[in-house]
Amino acid sequence: MTSSIRDRTQTAVPSVVVLEAVRRREPQALAAFFEQHFDRVYGLVYRLLGDRHWAEDATQEVFLKLHRAAHTLDPDRDPGAWVTTIAYNVCRDLWRSGAYRLSRQSISIDDPDHGDGAIPSNREDPEGELIAAEREKLVQDAIGRLPESLRAAVVLREYQGFSYEEIASVTGTTPVAARKRYSRALAELGKLLESTIK
Amino acid sequence: MIDREAENSGDGEPEVLGRIRGLTPPRAEPSFRERLKRDFVSGSVGDRPRGVAISPHRRRPILGWASGLSAAAAVAFLVAALNQPPRWTALPSGGSGNVVVNGLSIPVRETAELTRRIRPGSRIRLESTKELDLVSSGVLAMQLSPGTEMVLPPPPGRWFGRGARANVAGGLLRVTTGRRFHGARLAITTPDATVRVTSTTLAVIAQPAGTCVCVLEGTAHVGPHRGAMTRVRPGSRCEVAHGGQTPKTGDMLDAERPRLVDLRDRMQAVMN
Numbered sequence: 001m002t003s004s005i006r007d008r009t010q011t012a013v014p015s016v017v018v019l020e021a022v023r024r025r026e027p028q029a030l031a032a033f034f035e036q037h038f039d040r041v042y043g044l045v046y047r048l049l050g051d052r053h054w055a056e057d058a059t060q061e062v063f064l065k066l067h068r069a070a071h072t073l074d075p076d077r078d079p080g081a082w083v084t085t086i087a088y089n090v091c092r093d094l095w096r097s098g099a100y101r102l103s104r105q106s107i108s109i110d111d112p113d114h115g116d117g118a119i120p121s122n123r124e125d126p127e128g129e130l131i132a133a134e135r136e137k138l139v140q141d142a143i144g145r146l147p148e149s150l151r152a153a154v155v156l157r158e159y160q161g162f163s164y165e166e167i168a169s170v171t172g173t174t175p176v177a178a179r180k181r182y183s184r185a186l187a188e189l190g191k192l193l194e195s196t197i198k
Numbered sequence: 199m200i201d202r203e204a205e206n207s208g209d210g211e212p213e214v215l216g217r218i219r220g221l222t223p224p225r226a227e228p229s230f231r232e233r234l235k236r237d238f239v240s241g242s243v244g245d246r247p248r249g250v251a252i253s254p255h256r257r258r259p260i261l262g263w264a265s266g267l268s269a270a271a272a273v274a275f276l277v278a279a280l281n282q283p284p285r286w287t288a289l290p291s292g293g294s295g296n297v298v299v300n301g302l303s304i305p306v307r308e309t310a311e312l313t314r315r316i317r318p319g320s321r322i323r324l325e326s327t328k329e330l331d332l333v334s335s336g337v338l339a340m341q342l343s344p345g346t347e348m349v350l351p352p353p354p355g356r357w358f359g360r361g362a363r364a365n366v367a368g369g370l371l372r373v374t375t376g377r378r379f380h381g382a383r384l385a386i387t388t389p390d391a392t393v394r395v396t397s398t399t400l401a402v403i404a405q406p407a408g409t410c411v412c413v414l415e416g417t418a419h420v421g422p423h424r425g426a427m428t429r430v431r432p433g434s435r436c437e438v439a440h441g442g443q444t445p446k447t448g449d450m451l452d453a454e455r456p457r458l459v460d461l462r463d464r465m466q467a468v469m470n
Contacts, residue, residue, distance in 0.1 A: 030239045038231060039223070046224040056230050063238045139217050158218050186211040193217055 019075035025067070033079075034063070040080075040160070041087050047155040048091040049100075050144035058094055062087045084160060085170050088152065095148050142192035146185055149173075153181035154189070283353035283378070284335040288312035293328025293344070306330060318352030318362075324369070331465075336378040339465040343370035354382030363387065366404045372454075374399040374462045375416075376469030387423070391438035391445075394419040394427065399462045401454045408439040412450040414458040420445055 021029030041062050046055040065086050073079055094100045143151055152171050156162045162170070167178040237243040288297075288309045296303045299315045299322055306312070306326040316322065316332065324330050324342045333339045334353035342348065346369025351362040360382040364371075367389065375384075375397050384395040388404035391411070398416025403409065411420045412435040420436040421427035428445040430436040435450040 025241065027239045031235065034235045034238050038226070038235070042226045042231075043224050052224075052227075055224070056226065059226070059230075060234055060243065063234060064243045067238055067241060067243050135217070136221050139221055143218070154218065158215075186214050189218065190211055190214045193214060 016075045019073055019079065022079075023071050023073050023075065025070050030067075030070075033066075037066075037079075037083050038063075041083060043159060044084065044087050044155065045091055047140075047143060047159050048088070048148075048151060049094060050140060054094065054100065058087070058090050061090045065090065081166060081169065084156070084162075088156070088170050091152075092148075139193065142189050145192060146188055150181050150185035150188060153178055154185035157182050277357075281355040281357050281359065283337050283355055286313070286316050286318070286350060286353070287333050287335070288316060289331040289333060291326065291328055291330045293326040293330070295324075295326030295344075297330060298323040298325060316350060318350055320350045321347070322350055323347040331461075333465065333468055335468050336376045337382075337469075338376060338379055338384070339374050339461070339469055340364075341372040341461050343372075345369045346371055351384060351386075354379060354384070361385075366402055368404050368406075370401060370403045372399075372401045372458060372461050374458075374465050374469065376465075390422065390440050390442070391420055392423055392427075399458050400430075401451075401458055406440065408437055408442065410435055410437045410451070412454040412458070414450070414455065414462065 018029050018032060022033045038059075042055060042059050045058040045062065046052065049055050049058060062083075066083065069086075073082065143154065146154065149171070153167055156167045156170060157164075164175040164178040164182070167173075167182070168175045171178065173181075234243065290309050291306050293306055295306050297306050297312055298304075299312070299320050301321075302315065303325075304311050304315060306324070306328075322342065324344055324346050326344050328344065330342045331339065332342070332350070337353045338351075340350075347367040348369070348371060349365040349367075351364035352359075354360040354362050356378070361384075362382070363385045365387050371386070373384070373386070373395060375382075375395065379397055382396075386393040386395060386402050388402065388409040390404075391409040393400070393402055393409075393411050395418050396416065398418050399414040400416075400418050401412040401414075403412070409420075411418060411430060413430045413432055415432050417432070418430045418436075419427040420430050420438065422438050422443050422445070425443045425445075428436055428447060430447065433450055435448055435454075437446045437448075439446075
C-alpha cells in the first residue's frame with residue numbers, strides 16, 4: 001500500500017532544458033510542465049479543501065500564479081516544492097476567506113458533491129463499490145474536520161510524501177512542530193474514525 | 199521526498215494510516231483539466247472568472263498587530279497633541295521687580311523668559327510693583343497682584359483632562375475664562391476655602407484673616423475645605439473666615455468691580 005502511495009507522489013525531475021523553456025513560457029514546455037504537476041496540485045488542494053469546486057478554483061489559481069511566476073523558476077532545482085508551496089499558500093488564503101468559511105458551514109454531510117472526486121468504476125460489484133465509496137467519504141470528511149494546520153501536515157506527508165523539513169518549509173514552521181502536528185493529526189483522525197476502524 | 203515506511207515505523211497508528219493511504223487519488227473532471235491546460239499553455243489562464251475570488255496572501259498576524267498598534271499609538275499621540283491647550287503666556291507688565299518661579303527669580307519685564315519658565319504646577323510669587331497677567335489663549339487668563347503666591351494650574355484640555363486645580367497661598371488672584379473654557383472645571387484652593395469656577399470672571403483674595411471671593415460674571419461655588427459650598431451669584435461676594443465653617447455673602451467689593459471689568463475687557467481679544 002505505502003509503496004504505491006510513495007510512487008504516486010514522486011515525479012520525475014524535469015530537465016534543465018525543459019525548465020528553461022518553462023521560464024520562457026514556451027507552449028510545449030508549459031504543456032509538459034502542466035502534465036507533470038496537474039495531478040499533484042489538484043490532489044493536494046482537493047485534500048486540503050475537501051470540495052471539488054473549491055479544488056478547481058484553487059487549482060486554476062495555482063496555475064495562474066505559476067504562469068505569472070514562471071520566469072522566477074530556478075531550473076537547477078526540482079520545482080516540486082515550489083509548486084507545492086504555491087498550492088499550499090493558495091489554500092491558506094482560501095481558508096481565511098469569508099466565502100470559504102461560509103461554504104464550509106453550509107456543507108452538509110449528505111451533500112453528494114462533498115466526497116472524494118473519484119468514483120470507483122467496479123461495475124461488477126456495486127455493493128462493494130458503494131461501501132468503498134462510503135469509507136473513502138468518511139476518511140475525507142475526517143481529514144476535512146481537522147484543524148487546518150493539522151490537515152496540512154497529514155496531507156503534505158501522506159499524499160505529497162514530504163519530510164518534516166519540507167512540511168516545515170512549506171507551512172512556515174519548524175520540523176519539530178511539523179512532526180507534532182502530524183502526530184496530533186493522526187491521533188485526531190484515530191478518534192474521528194474510531195467507529196469505522198473497529 | 200522521503201521513505202515514509204522507515205520514518206513512520208514508530209507512529210503506532212497503523213489502522214489510521216491504512217485508511218488514509220487507501221484513499222483513491224482524486225481525479226479532476228477531464229473537461230476542467232483540458233480547459234485549464236489549454237489556458238495555461240496559451241497564457242490565458244485567469245482570464246476566465248473563478249467561482250469565488252481568492253484573496254491575495256494576507257500579511258502575517260504579527261505584522262497586522264504591529265501596524266495596528268502603531269496606528270493606534272499615532273492616533274493617540276495625535277489626539278493627545280490636539281488636546282493640549284495653549285500654554286501659559288506672560289504678558290508684558292509695567293511694574294518693576296521680579297517673579298519667583300520655582301525658586302528662580304526672573305525680572306518681571308523679561309516676559310519671554312517668564313513664558314519659557316512657567317509651567318502648569320509652577321509655584322509663582324510676584325515681587326513686583328504692578329500686576330502680572332498670564333494667559334492661556336482662549337481658555338483662561340489670570341492676573342496676579344503684587345505679593346501673590348500661587349501654584350499655576352494646567353489649562354483645561356480641549357476634549358479631556360478638563361479639570362484643573364490652582365492653589366493661592368496668599369494674595370489676590372483675578373480670573374476670567376474664555377470661550378474654550380466652556381464645560382471645564384477649575385478649582386482654586388486657598389488656605390481657608392475652595393472655589394469652584396465654571397465660566398466666570400472673579401477675584402480670589404486670600405488673606406490671613408480668611409478668603410474673599412468676588413464674582414463679576416457667571417457663578418462660582420465657594421466653601422470651606424470641609425464644609426458646604428455656597429453659590430455666589432454675579433455682583434456678589436463670599437467670605438470664608440480663617441477657621442470658619444459658615445461662608446458669609448454680600449455685595450462684591452467696590453474696588454474689585456472696575457479691576458475685574460478691566461481684566462475681562464482687556465482679555466476679550468485673546469479669550470474669545
